[in-house]
Amino acid sequence: MAYVWLGIAVLLQxxxxxxxxxxxxxGNTRLIRSLNLKLLRSTIDNSGEPNPSxxxxxxxxxxxxxxxxxxxxxxLKTSLETITASSKTNNQDQPTTGILALYLMALKSSCDDMxxxxxxxxxxxxxxxxxxxxxxxxxxxxxxxxxxxxxxxLIALCIHDKKVDEHVIQKLINVEKKDGFVHGDTVSxxxxxxxxxxxxxxxxxxxxxxxxxxxxxxxxxxVKQKIIKSKNAEGALGNIYSTPLAVQFLxxxxxxxxxxxxxxxxxxxxxxxxxxKFSNPMMMSQLMPVLHQKSYLDVANIKCTGNKDNLVxxxxxxxxxxxxxxxxxxxxMITVESPLSEPVTFGVEAPARxxxxxxxxxxxxxxxxxxxxxxxxxxGPFLTMVNGVTATLAExxxxxxxxxxxxxxxxxxGDYRPQDxxxxxxxxxxx
Numbered sequence: 001m002a003y004v005w006l007g008i009a010v011l012l013q014x015x016x017x018x019x020x021x022x023x024x025x026x027g028n029t030r031l032i033r034s035l036n037l038k039l040l041r042s043t044i045d046n047s048g049e050p051n052p053s054x055x056x057x058x059x060x061x062x063x064x065x066x067x068x069x070x071x072x073x074x075x076l077k078t079s080l081e082t083i084t085a086s087s088k089t090n091n092q093d094q095p096t097t098g099i100l101a102l103y104l105m106a107l108k109s110s111c112d113d114m115x116x117x118x119x120x121x122x123x124x125x126x127x128x129x130x131x132x133x134x135x136x137x138x139x140x141x142x143x144x145x146x147x148x149x150x151x152x153x154l155i156a157l158c159i160h161d162k163k164v165d166e167h168v169i170q171k172l173i174n175v176e177k178k179d180g181f182v183h184g185d186t187v188s189x190x191x192x193x194x195x196x197x198x199x200x201x202x203x204x205x206x207x208x209x210x211x212x213x214x215x216x217x218x219x220x221x222x223v224k225q226k227i228i229k230s231k232n233a234e235g236a237l238g239n240i241y242s243t244p245l246a247v248q249f250l251x252x253x254x255x256x257x258x259x260x261x262x263x264x265x266x267x268x269x270x271x272x273x274x275x276x277k278f279s280n281p282m283m284m285s286q287l288m289p290v291l292h293q294k295s296y297l298d299v300a301n302i303k304c305t306g307n308k309d310n311l312v313x314x315x316x317x318x319x320x321x322x323x324x325x326x327x328x329x330x331x332x333m334i335t336v337e338s339p340l341s342e343p344v345t346f347g348v349e350a351p352a353r354x355x356x357x358x359x360x361x362x363x364x365x366x367x368x369x370x371x372x373x374x375x376x377x378x379x380g381p382f383l384t385m386v387n388g389v390t391a392t393l394a395e396x397x398x399x400x401x402x403x404x405x406x407x408x409x410x411x412x413x414g415d416y417r418p419q420d421x422x423x424x425x426x427x428x429x430x431x
Contacts, residue, residue, distance in 0.1 A: 022251040022262040022293055031273055032291045036061055040311055042281040043072040050075040051378050052106035057285030059109035059302055060294045065311040073110050097133060098149030100126045101156035111304035114160055123162055126153055130168050137171050147181055151194040158201035159300035166212050176219045183431055189230045189238030193245035196223035200252050201297050228261055235264035239410045240272050244287040248295035280415050282379045328352040330420035332359055337427040338389045357413040380414040386426050400429040
């Protein structure tokens with residue numbers, strides 16, 4: 001009889017122990033370490049502003065270079081001081097909701113004292129920013145930025161144990177109910193995942209009314225359903241670059257159902273890493289938590305003592321290497337589509353392995369009727385103007401990148417490398 005009860009006890013233990021849906025298969029340690037070092041190397045690049053998302057990704061890893069992380073944290077704090085100081089004198093330089101949120105999450109992951117007056121002012125500032133976003137939704141049905149940043153702002157406040165106005169949360173729930181997290185005509189999987197993480201964090205905090213908590217539970221279930229439904233033939237959730245955030249959500253959810261979704265997505269991500277598809281630091285920073293079975297919600301519980309200090313950069317390869325541009329030449333067709341004028345198509349010759357950004361620069365030199373401008377972001381440069389037509393936040397327009405016949409590019413202009421004979425379309429679109 002004792003053996004029977006022992007068997008039952010073991011069975012119950014198995015049922016009660018959470019299943020790790022997003023576990024990394026054994027044998028991938030070197031692959032994960034290589035991406036970790038690649039992300040670490042990006043902290044040496046001084047060509048642009050430091051990126052708080054990179055620091056968060058490094059802190060959510062199990063492996064560290066404590067000296068390099070400390071140096072990057074100093075850069076982040078200096079940059080934050082500059083941003084906040086300039087925004088006091090110039091309204092145009094106000095940091096966006098997403099930037100404020102990432103800086104607060106980065107500071108939290110450094111185990112800084114978040115009760116210091118300057119930190120509390122940042123938290124208050126983010127609260128005010130979210131109220132502005134909510135007001136804009138009331139007036140124009142859209143936030144000042146987007147729902148990805150809105151969700152990120154909620155996560156940042158939640159992991160700092162700060163209660164958010166329930167009306168601010170309700171706005172995001174309402175948009176989720178209306179299937180409003182879209183990019184063009186398709187579901188924005190990364191926005192769904194970020195909103196799902198926000199709902200999970202807020203629900204688990206226990207700070208909100210039973211009615212609102214019930215609505216968040218329903219929203220979480222809806223997000224999960226949409227993310228699982230977004231799986232493509234290869235197993236990516238949305239596309240390969242939205243998959244890390246989707247897996248973060250599924251990992252944080254911790255459900256024992258739909259067990260096949262996470263392992264397949266993990267397998268696709270590992271294969272993409274082997275193919276070198278993750279080279280953008282922002283994308284790598286979103287993937288890093290997944291490789292250590294974590295999500296952004298784990299920032300709330302990061303420990304800064306007893307960390308491994310086992311990552312070493314080779315001085316000779318400290319900088320991110322440039323992609324070797326081949327001696328071969330390729331020919332690319334560029335089509336510009338705008339509602340304000342007839343479509344224009346022209347050819348460009350460029351070195352093989354050139355990025356789309358380099359190809360556009362070549363196009364500008366080779367074609368006197370073509371010109372463009374870009375703006376830097378945490379994801380790299382993005383198009384803001386083509387042939388005198390500027391995409392604007394007020395009109396919610398952007399220059400969409402597509403390859404023939406009508407396939408949106410998954411990478412930005414700084415990362416995508418067209419093949420010989422490709423037709424690239426620059427289309428002014430609504431989002």
